[in-house]
Amino acid sequence: MKKINIGLIGFGNVGSGVVKILQQRKSLLAQKIAIEITIKKICDKDILKKREVKVDRSLLTNDANEIINDPQIDIIVEVMGGINPAKEYILSALKKGKHVVTANKALLAEHGRELFAEAAQRGKNIYFEASVGAGIPIIKSIKEGLIANKFNSIFGILNGTSNFVLTQMSKENCSFAGALNSAKAKGFAEKDPTLDIEGIDSAHKLVLLTYLAFGRIVSLKDIFIEGISRVSSADIAYAKELGYEIKLLAIAKKETDELEVRVHPTLLPREHLLSSIDGVFNAIYVSSDLAGDLMFYGPGAGQLSAASAVVSDIADLTQDIKAGLFRPTLNIVEDNLVKALRKIDEFESKYYIRITAVDKPGVLAKIAGILAKYGISIASVTQKERLKSSIVPVVMITHQSKEKNLRAALKMIDGLPDIKEKSVAIRIEGV
Amino acid sequence: MKKINIGLIGFGNVGSGVVKILQQRKSLLAQKIAIEITIKKICDKDILKKREVKVDRSLLTNDANEIINDPQIDIIVEVMGGINPAKEYILSALKKGKHVVTANKALLAEHGRELFAEAAQRGKNIYFEASVGAGIPIIKSIKEGLIANKFNSIFGILNGTSNFVLTQMSKENCSFAGALNSAKAKGFAEKDPTLDIEGIDSAHKLVLLTYLAFGRIVSLKDIFIEGISRVSSADIAYAKELGYEIKLLAIAKKETDELEVRVHPTLLPREHLLSSIDGVFNAIYVSSDLAGDLMFYGPGAGQLSAASAVVSDIADLTQDIKAGLFRPTLNIVEDNLVKALRKIDEFESKYYIRITAVDKPGVLAKIAGILAKYGISIASVTQKERLKSSIVPVVMITHQSKEKNLRAALKMIDGLPDIKEKSVAIRIEGV
Numbered sequence: 001m002k003k004i005n006i007g008l009i010g011f012g013n014v015g016s017g018v019v020k021i022l023q024q025r026k027s028l029l030a031q032k033i034a035i036e037i038t039i040k041k042i043c044d045k046d047i048l049k050k051r052e053v054k055v056d057r058s059l060l061t062n063d064a065n066e067i068i069n070d071p072q073i074d075i076i077v078e079v080m081g082g083i084n085p086a087k088e089y090i091l092s093a094l095k096k097g098k099h100v101v102t103a104n105k106a107l108l109a110e111h112g113r114e115l116f117a118e119a120a121q122r123g124k125n126i127y128f129e130a131s132v133g134a135g136i137p138i139i140k141s142i143k144e145g146l147i148a149n150k151f152n153s154i155f156g157i158l159n160g161t162s163n164f165v166l167t168q169m170s171k172e173n174c175s176f177a178g179a180l181n182s183a184k185a186k187g188f189a190e191k192d193p194t195l196d197i198e199g200i201d202s203a204h205k206l207v208l209l210t211y212l213a214f215g216r217i218v219s220l221k222d223i224f225i226e227g228i229s230r231v232s233s234a235d236i237a238y239a240k241e242l243g244y245e246i247k248l249l250a251i252a253k254k255e256t257d258e259l260e261v262r263v264h265p266t267l268l269p270r271e272h273l274l275s276s277i278d279g280v281f282n283a284i285y286v287s288s289d290l291a292g293d294l295m296f297y298g299p300g301a302g303q304l305s306a307a308s309a310v311v312s313d314i315a316d317l318t319q320d321i322k323a324g325l326f327r328p329t330l331n332i333v334e335d336n337l338v339k340a341l342r343k344i345d346e347f348e349s350k351y352y353i354r355i356t357a358v359d360k361p362g363v364l365a366k367i368a369g370i371l372a373k374y375g376i377s378i379a380s381v382t383q384k385e386r387l388k389s390s391i392v393p394v395v396m397i398t399h400q401s402k403e404k405n406l407r408a409a410l411k412m413i414d415g416l417p418d419i420k421e422k423s424v425a426i427r428i429e430g431v
Numbered sequence: 432m433k434k435i436n437i438g439l440i441g442f443g444n445v446g447s448g449v450v451k452i453l454q455q456r457k458s459l460l461a462q463k464i465a466i467e468i469t470i471k472k473i474c475d476k477d478i479l480k481k482r483e484v485k486v487d488r489s490l491l492t493n494d495a496n497e498i499i500n501d502p503q504i505d506i507i508v509e510v511m512g513g514i515n516p517a518k519e520y521i522l523s524a525l526k527k528g529k530h531v532v533t534a535n536k537a538l539l540a541e542h543g544r545e546l547f548a549e550a551a552q553r554g555k556n557i558y559f560e561a562s563v564g565a566g567i568p569i570i571k572s573i574k575e576g577l578i579a580n581k582f583n584s585i586f587g588i589l590n591g592t593s594n595f596v597l598t599q600m601s602k603e604n605c606s607f608a609g610a611l612n613s614a615k616a617k618g619f620a621e622k623d624p625t626l627d628i629e630g631i632d633s634a635h636k637l638v639l640l641t642y643l644a645f646g647r648i649v650s651l652k653d654i655f656i657e658g659i660s661r662v663s664s665a666d667i668a669y670a671k672e673l674g675y676e677i678k679l680l681a682i683a684k685k686e687t688d689e690l691e692v693r694v695h696p697t698l699l700p701r702e703h704l705l706s707s708i709d710g711v712f713n714a715i716y717v718s719s720d721l722a723g724d725l726m727f728y729g730p731g732a733g734q735l736s737a738a739s740a741v742v743s744d745i746a747d748l749t750q751d752i753k754a755g756l757f758r759p760t761l762n763i764v765e766d767n768l769v770k771a772l773r774k775i776d777e778f779e780s781k782y783y784i785r786i787t788a789v790d791k792p793g794v795l796a797k798i799a800g801i802l803a804k805y806g807i808s809i810a811s812v813t814q815k816e817r818l819k820s821s822i823v824p825v826v827m828i829t830h831q832s833k834e835k836n837l838r839a840a841l842k843m844i845d846g847l848p849d850i851k852e853k854s855v856a857i858r859i860e861g862v
Contacts, residue, residue: 021721025579031764032578129576135722137568137576145560145568147463148456148742273728276707290452290739291566294729297704298722308721311579323754333462 003036004318007067009089010080011044011051011060014103014130017307018077019053022314029311035318041067044080068092075317077310078102087111090126094118099321101313103130103306109204113217125320127313132158132205133282135305136298137312142212142286143332149288150335151213153253155429158205160280160300161189161196162228162248166265167278169236170245176231188280198227199248199263206250209284210261213252215334216341218261224344226264235354235424238384238395239267244352245275249429254335258342265426267352272430347403350379350428352395355413356421359392363418367394374409376401391420397428434467435749438498440520441511442475442482442491445534445561448738449508450484453745460742466749472498475511499523506748508741509533518542521557525549530752532744534561534737540635544648556751558744563589563636564713566736567729568743573643573717574763580719581766582644584684586860589636591711591731592620592627593659593679597696598709600667601676607662619711629658630679630694637681640715641692644683646765647772649692655775657695666785666855669815669826670698675783676706677857685766689773696857698783703861778834781810781859783826786844787852790823794849798825805840807832822851828859 008015022029022037030036039059047060067073068089076093078100080086086107090100091114100119102108108115108128119126129139133156142151157163161183168179180197183189195201203223211217228248239246244267253260268275273295277283282300287293299305357363364383371378377399384393398406410423439446453460453468461467470490478491498504499520507524509517509531517538521531522545531550533539539546539559550557560570564587573582588594592614599610611628614620626632634654642648659679670677675698684691699706704726708714713731718724730736788794795814802809808830815824829837841854 021579028581028764029579032762034762135577135719136725137572140576141568141572144747145571145743146566146739147746148452148460148739150459271709273707276704278702288566288739290735292730292733292736294567294727296725296727298725302723304721305723308577308579308719312576315578316575319754323750331463331465333459 001030001034001036002322003038004075004321005038005040005073006075006077006314007040007070007073008042008077008079009064009067010078011042012079013303014079014306014310015042015044016051016053017303018079018310019055021304021307021311023053029315033315033318035322037314037318040073041070043067064089068096068098073098074321075099075101075314077314078104079310083107083110087115090115091118094122094124097122097124099124099317100126101310101317102126102128103310105131105201105204105208109207109220112207112211116217125317127317128208129313130306130309132208133284133296134299134301135308136282136284136296136300137309138284138296139208139212140312141296142209146286146288146291149290150337151254152287152289153251154209154213154287155274155285156202156205156209156250157247157274157277157281157283158202158250158300159196159248160282161193162199162202163277163282164188164280165197166228166231166236166246166248169231169233170240171278173233173237175233176229197229199225202248202250202263206252206261206263209250210252210259211332213286214259214338215332216259216338218341222261222341224262224264224347228265231265232424234393235352235426238354238393239352242397243270244268244428245270246426247274247277249274251429254338255342257337257339259338259340260342260347262344262347267426267428268430274430345404348400349403350400351398351406352426352428353398353410354424355394355396355419356423357392357394358418358420359390360418364394366416366418367413370409370412374405376405376409432461432465432467433753434469435506435752436469436471436504437506437508437745438471438501438504439473439508439510440495440498441509442473443510444734445510445737445741446473446475447482447484448734449510449741450486452735452738452742454484460746464746464749466753468745468749471504472501474498495520499527499529504529505752506530506532506745508745509535510741514538514541518546521546522549525553525555528553528555530555530748531557532741532748533557533559534741536562536632536635536639540638540651543638543642547648556748558748559639560744561737561740563639564715564727565730565732566739567713567715567727567731568740569715569727570639570643571743572727573640577717577719577722580721581768582685583718583720584682585640585644585718586705586716587633587636587640587681588678588705588708588712588714589633589681589731590627590679591713592624593633594708594713595619595711596628597659597662597667597677597679600662600664601671602709604664604668606664607660628660630656633679633681633694637683637692637694640681641683641690642763644717645690645769646763647690647769649772653692653772655693655695655778659696661855662696663855665824666783666857669785669824670783673783673828674701675699675859676701678705678708680705680860682860685769686773688768688770690769690771691773691778693775693778698857698859699861705861776835779831780834781831782829782837783857783859784829784841785855786825786827786850787822787854788825789849789851790821791849795825797847797849798844801840801843805836807836807840
């Protein structure tokens with residue numbers, strides 16, 4: 001049986017998972033792909049640490065160049081994370097004629113253009129199934145399974161930590177801080193959860209999904225990013241009363257000939273399937289023009305889940321190598337219906353608005369007057385019970401409105417003497 | 432650019448969809464796969480009928496052998512449906528060295544063993560993504576995306592007609608007959624809906640999923656099949672009160688070293704994601720040992736949705752052909768943890784039971800006595816309000832019980848003079 005050697009850069013959590021699977025499923029994989037995958041070298045800065053998998057000490061090195069320069073290694077698997085030196089390692093490996101498997105969404109989101117260009121020039125591949133939704137085969141599905149489709153939109157719950165926090169807030173009626181603490185206690189949030197909670201991790205993944213579905217590599221700065229740290233339990237409760245759940249969505253959406261790319265808390269109607277995605281799970285809702293609306297759901301993280309995706313990439317690459325192919329389905333084609341990225345000011349949406357006002361005659365009239373002035377029409381208004389003394393929250397759902405106008409209106413409203421808190425606006429999707 | 436010729440057998444609904452996509456996405460596909468796909472011949476028994484797509488009259492034939500015997504055609508696409516002559520055409524095409532794409536679940540379910548063996552012997556492939564869940568890339572996902580995984584279970588809502596009927600009954604509170612009429616009126620049910628409603632279509636698809644996930648081709652007769660025609664609106668309402676929805680599930684499930692394969696109405700807890708799958712949509716819930724619990728959702732039927740899957744199969748095959756590969760990821764490996772198929776008598780489940788009894792002292796005691804005699808223990812009992820005169824429905828949820836014992840107990844209960852209707856038992860899953 002033909003053998004293909006791989007080199008692993010990074011022997012942490014996911015790296016150990018990859019080793020475990022390749023060891024335990026060696027014969028299963030060989031039967032399926034008719035190739036024997038051999039780990040020839042593993043690089044990590046710490047090669048002495050005891051790990052949950054046993055490997056021959058001779059495989060270990062702390063010099064990545066031993067892998068990159070080894071002509072017998074055809075595939076490098078980068079699971080060390082971080083930008084540098086992962087980027088240099090991948091570029092060097094491509095230059096040495098190796099294919100690359102990586103789970104590094106941050107790296108691909110920030111330097112994908114350069115890395116994919118280098119791979120194309122060398123006739124090599126970079127596979128990255130594990131970088132979005134861990135073991136959910138979303139990348140293969142978009143790239144291969146839906147190969148003939150054009151896409152209208154992708155809505156993703158791409159960050160398990162944020163979804164866990166929002167689910168806790170919704171089901172347990174607790175505050176953001178309480179939910180985040182509970183996520184930390186369960187190991188679902190890192191000590192510094194900024195990347196997750198502020199939508200950066202979702203944005204990294206959105207760059208990759210946008211590339212796959214629309215053929216465009218967008219920059220992080222092209223993405224409007226708003227995290228969940230300002231979502232209050234009051235908003236979740238009011239949204240629920242109105243028939244909505246609040247989810248942190250990563251959205252790439254075609255609007256006529258422009259593409260919107262954004263990450264923000266979103267009100268979704270309860271009947272929308274994404275509203276039912278609870279806890280640390282991920283789901284990607286893909287609206288395609290031939291296959292229709294599809295959803296892919298699963299754990300968005302986890303050692304074996306991510307490693308499962310890495311191994312499927314390795315298996316695919318072995319086939320490419322055996323065939324001597326520059327796997328052509330990797331050709332990602334720009335959707336020629338998309339002419340430009342839409343600027344945040346031009347976004348249009350329905351909005352949930354919560355304004356905290358003094359409960360006295362004439363305030364609602366003033367608010368309504370300002371909204372009307374900016375052309376924002378209101379679909380429903382609910383004045384909630386008084387919270388304390390004379391303060392009342394006024395909750396509104398708008399009709400389709402321009403973001404720019406809404407922001408201007410809220411700024412003016414927040415300047416009124418009777419407004420006691422910064423007003424809240426959350427976009428509504430899926431209606 | 433290299434060209435690959437295909438021949439289409441069947442120019443009906445899906446066939447026309449395939450032609451439409453290959454025409455309209457010709458350049459997109461060529462850019463992606465670097466191969467030009469050309470339709471060289473289309474066979475249909477009626478070549479005069481006006482169709483929604485235009486093709487050159489010279490492509491049309493009513494003799495399938497013109498395709499099968501054409502040495503310039505590398506791929507035949509069988510979308511005529513039915514068992515004969517589709518089976519003969521596919522076998523002949525394989526013998527002539529062609530690869531096959533088919534959407535024909537009934538044919539593969541009934542004759543898959545013979546067809547796949549012939550393909551393997553000839554070093555050719557049969558791809559069938561469209562046969563389960565139409566455009567949902569479930570087959571590619573199990574076969575390639577989850578290549579390293581072993582599977583614990585697959586739960587599928589695989590028949591849109593049945594799911595539409597059950598959804599109508601649940602949401603609109605209507606009878607089975609009423610819901611079925613509404614499905615017919617909307618074009619979601621055929622004139623004779625037996626195959627859909629009685630679970631046969633789901634069973635066909637289950638054969639294919641079982642093959643992919645567990646490496647075993649089971650016969651239809653190995654599958655316990657029960658349709659939805661005896662599900663009453665009362666059961667749906669009572670189930671809902673207890674926190675469940677009723678879905679027609681196709682299930683392949685490992686229990687220790689045995690495999691259960693079955694299709695039947697099932698109570699699912701409302702929180703289970705499959706409970707939220709409404710209308711004609713399909714969803715496949717896959718429990719895997721590495722990637723965890725995944726779900727794939729989308730329209731389970733439709734011209735372009737099915738054609739989208741057919742075209743992705745064609746695209747994959749062009750790559751195999753270009754590489755001269757017998758695509759090795761097609762090797763389907765038997766799960767060696769599965770030693771046998773479990774017989775229906777040995778199934779164990781929790782059950783929802785509804786017994787219709789005369790409301791008089793001692794009846795419940797008799798029922799409970801019989802259940803106890805058969806070792807069936809009860810988790811909850813609700814005696815509903817009287818329906819008419821002195822008849823009351825008694826609804827119970829059992830603990831884990833053997834199917835065999837439950838059937839015997841119900842038979843004895845139904846023999847009691849105070850039982851006025853055949854008792855109902857529905858399996859519960861997902862708890």
